[in-house]
Amino acid sequence: MGNITWEEFVVGVRHVLAVSDSIGDGWHVRGSLEEHGGGYLAKRMDYPVAIGEPSERTAEDATIDHDSVTEPYENDPCSIDPDSSFRPVYGEFHVLYSLAHAVPTLYLRAWRRDGSCLEAQELWRGLTAAERRPSSDESERLRSLTQQEHPFLGEPWYHLHPCRTADLMDQIAGNDVDRVDAKRYFIRWMSTVAPLVGCPVSHHYASFR
């Protein structure tokens, strides 16, 4: 029961979509679920978090002042300046089906305002709230974020490596002798894994009608 098929994955995805639609937390599908392995679940980080340190600088300064610009009102009395001390970080979460491991896989990426990406260490520091930080060995291993080319986008993303997911799901199932249906599997997995990287999963997902 540690693994699921693509069809079961799709059942899980559709459950998430249905719940998300009612509570408005932004999960949507990209690509096509009709095609085997052809689509995935995506969501933007709900709220940017303020963990971003300034992006890496090269020798030359990253900002260029244009004194030549003569706007009619250099100091526009009708606007206020945004709080520049606040450096938000934005992110996106994707749930893909891993054909090789037959489990769902969480991909994520986070970036600063200018589009520069956060490194793995910064991701952990910033996204995992202290109280959510896993302590057990198993969770510790689960934490390993690895860089991986996004199978659909071809860009470097981070993902939680799927090689231990099946074991983890077996453990979570524990004494649950009944075969867990696809929806429950999916939500169990998501609510275990996603909060580790700063993607909260609402309790609404746990109600299966």
Next chain:
Amino acid sequence: MTSEESGKILQFLPFSSVISSSFWHKLTQMKIDVYALSDEPVDITGYYTNQSASSRLPACLNVDYSSFENHHASVVGRNGILCQGLLQNTNTFEAFKDINKQSAINKCGEQIWNDILTGAALLNPSLLTRFLLLTFADLKKYQFYYWFAFPTLVFPSKIILREEPKELDKMFTKEELHQLQQAYDQYKTTCGQSAFVVEKNPELGFKCHPLKELANLKDTTWVGFCDPSSLPTNPGWPLRNLLALITYHYKERLAGLSVLCWRDEVRDGQRRIGSSLLIEIKDVVYPTENENIPKCLGWEKNERGKLGARMVNLSNSMDPERLANSAVDLNLKLMKWRLLPELNLDVVQNTKCLLLGAGTLGCYVARTLMAWGVRHITFIDNGRVSYSNPVRQSLYTFKDCLNGGQAKAESAANSLREIFPGMISRGIDLRIPMPGHYVTDAEEVEKDVQLLADAINEHDVVFLLTDTRESRWLPSMLSAYLGKLVINAALGFDTYLVMRHGQREPWNPGQVQSEKSKGVMRGALVGRQLGCYFCNDVVAPGDSTKDRTLDQQCTVTRPGISLIASGLAVELMVSVLQHPEGGNASAEISTAAMTTVQQHQQEPDNKGISGSPLGVVPHSIRGFLHRHQQVLPATEAFYNCTACSPLVLKRYAEEGYAFLSEVFNNPDCLEQVSGLADLHKDIASIEDWDYPESEESND
């Protein structure tokens, strides 16, 4: 002006640009595949939301990969509001700087003003919220220069408020808010626009209408818009052009008009609209100059709070060489994270390795070192790549054999960098001087010795991977003299030997380097007590045709043997580096050491395992493929060794090249210096020492 004194001027929060990393990836792709050298402005889209939760958050205008696509709407989500944008990507930094920013934004302002005049914006208010994006993509350095503008018309020039903006929470009951929310939702599903009119009927409650209905509604009405700001007193930028529209068409309605800044937040399934603001306009001030078109402003300020462009360096996520680097490192870190938390990868990565011999062993050793994350590899070899090489020697291909063949050392070094550009590799074309090989050009040989000594000195670990025994003597002696770790690999037809030399401090005449053995020792030998390749020999290296040890028969070997031995050689180095004692790590001399690695690991309290996280750190590994067996003998340094004994090192320290020259011409002199000659006189015969399989290993 009197009104100004008695009221507060409304200040708007400008947009803050937010660029997803995927936007830059897509722009790069578009530049290469579609735009090429064109710097004509192209249409893109961006979006903002009115669901910001924290008042510290800026009002974000986002662009991402879907900004280039038509189906953007499906991606912006429930509260996303699409905006039209114009992207101009220049070909040079100069062109980026030279674009007339004021005329660029004025052009956009004209467009907005035109949409206001024609009434198009009344039917479709999203025409009012536009943006400009100038970019220059330096794709060689993965640097992107960019500057956003959010054009807004200065019309009216000032808005005077009757009082401070108020939050809906504080003005309406929960029921009223709920009814307003329903009215908005109903409007949104039918009309879906980001600006609207709210009718407040005392009997029927709230109802939302399209903007153009403002003229027909006489009841208490508000103008509403989806507000990206979350500040308690300031509305977001889109309201500015919306008020320009209303001022133009419904000037008479302005004084006393209430504006609803609609903020619609969902958190954990709970929807909150109570932080929406209601603003009541008392009066407006019109621009003093009479121009056809109101002035336009809106270039975004940079991080220093000045009007100016920004630059972002994305080599981390775009430069393939840096991606390869971090991918290699991350892959290794998996081992650390998952299996061996105490593993020190930095020490491996920072180790400089010198490979003597760029043949079968050299190629495989280099590849395995690379796999461990070693970045610094130097080859020494004086051969050329021949037609028989590429199939066994994994760093060469057929084309390296052509035209007489490439120099092996250089070719192997180049090959490493082709495989992984992060490598710092070098090839030195050098013939290692050998005992018994008569020196014809003394000056040349002296230079070669110096070159070799310098190379050894510059590296941390020396791999002996040459095909003859005598070529290992000089590097063994020099490495002992310089105190370097030596890993030695040698092959027979179906046998192999992989060993580390005993590692001591660099030669220091004041220090006792080694003592005569006190006889049979119990327990483990520490690293500095261990022997070298030559310690087990009772003859000086010389003409190799006479020798019959397993590694010397010739280079005819079962092909898999060199992979096995190379793998073990690198793993042995890594085990030593991971041991807290490093080169001084203990090896066992007891019979237990002569078992298999598996048996070792089954003994939980085995001393060898305690030191290195990777398990036992043997002195030597001898393998026998015909029986698929491996033994781990450990032997003490031999006081009369021809390569590492203090007698020889002392002589080299004192006489330098003069001593070596003598050795090259007459290897017997080594036996004299080391005292082997005396030993020969003392003992008629010496039994083989640590070679339990010797009877079965037929020559």
